Amino acid sequence: MSSRTRHLVLSLTLAAVLLGTTACIPLPSPLGPDGAAGRPTSAPDGAQSPVPEESTTADPDDVSDVFAEREEYFREQQLPMDGSPLVAVTLAQKEFIAEQRAYVEQQGSAWTSADESLALALAGDACETAILNRHQVDASTMNTHVATSPLFAQLIPSDLQGAARTQAEKPIASVMVFGATFMCPADGDAWVAAYREVYGG
Numbered sequence: 001m002s003s004r005t006r007h008l009v010l011s012l013t014l015a016a017v018l019l020g021t022t023a024c025i026p027l028p029s030p031l032g033p034d035g036a037a038g039r040p041t042s043a044p045d046g047a048q049s050p051v052p053e054e055s056t057t058a059d060p061d062d063v064s065d066v067f068a069e070r071e072e073y074f075r076e077q078q079l080p081m082d083g084s085p086l087v088a089v090t091l092a093q094k095e096f097i098a099e100q101r102a103y104v105e106q107q108g109s110a111w112t113s114a115d116e117s118l119a120l121a122l123a124g125d126a127c128e129t130a131i132l133n134r135h136q137v138d139a140s141t142m143n144t145h146v147a148t149s150p151l152f153a154q155l156i157p158s159d160l161q162g163a164a165r166t167q168a169e170k171p172i173a174s175v176m177v178f179g180a181t182f183m184c185p186a187d188g189d190a191w192v193a194a195y196r197e198v199y200g201g
Contacts, residue, residue: 070131077183079124085113086120093120096182100175122151122172123179130180130187137190139197146173170199 074081078089088097100119101111129145130137146152146169156168177195181188 066132066134070128073127073131073184077124077127079120085117086124087113088116088120092182092185096120096123096179100178118151119175119179120183122176123183125149125151126176126180126191127184127187130184130191135187135190137187137194139194142173142191142194142198166199173199 076090077093079086088094097116097119101116104111104115126145129141133141152169152172155172156165160168173195177188177191180191
């Protein structure tokens, strides 16, 4: 199995959150040219497992370790897998949502529970992708993730192409990456770098 193969359990499950709702998360996030405002450098509540050391003897085709790490991540994050709306429960999640909400409200928009659920889903999906790619995140990872994400597919009209599609993706990716700096901070810098390479500063 390719290191970029994504098992979309989280995003496929959470895609149900978007069904039946017309609410759209106010975008973009506070992700700025110098990185995400207020993002932690380590998980404040111990919710993020350290990135495992790469083993020189590990079989690159053995994916059992990444699946085990993903399942442990799901347990730590306490994200429901039944399609019910997501609510921030860990300290890192609460800090992410507080900053995202404050930014949105500063722009004069209202914040809703649907926005919170979607923001958490986007960030959680990015963290899952990082795990399944053995924490190797770059521009290619970003492009593949966005192209195959059911969440992005539901948020972006299918007929958008080229520059128009890129502009539609950018603010959603901004929220996703900003959230990842809280929910999987060990991969946060790599996601920010990938975002800048794909979408610009």
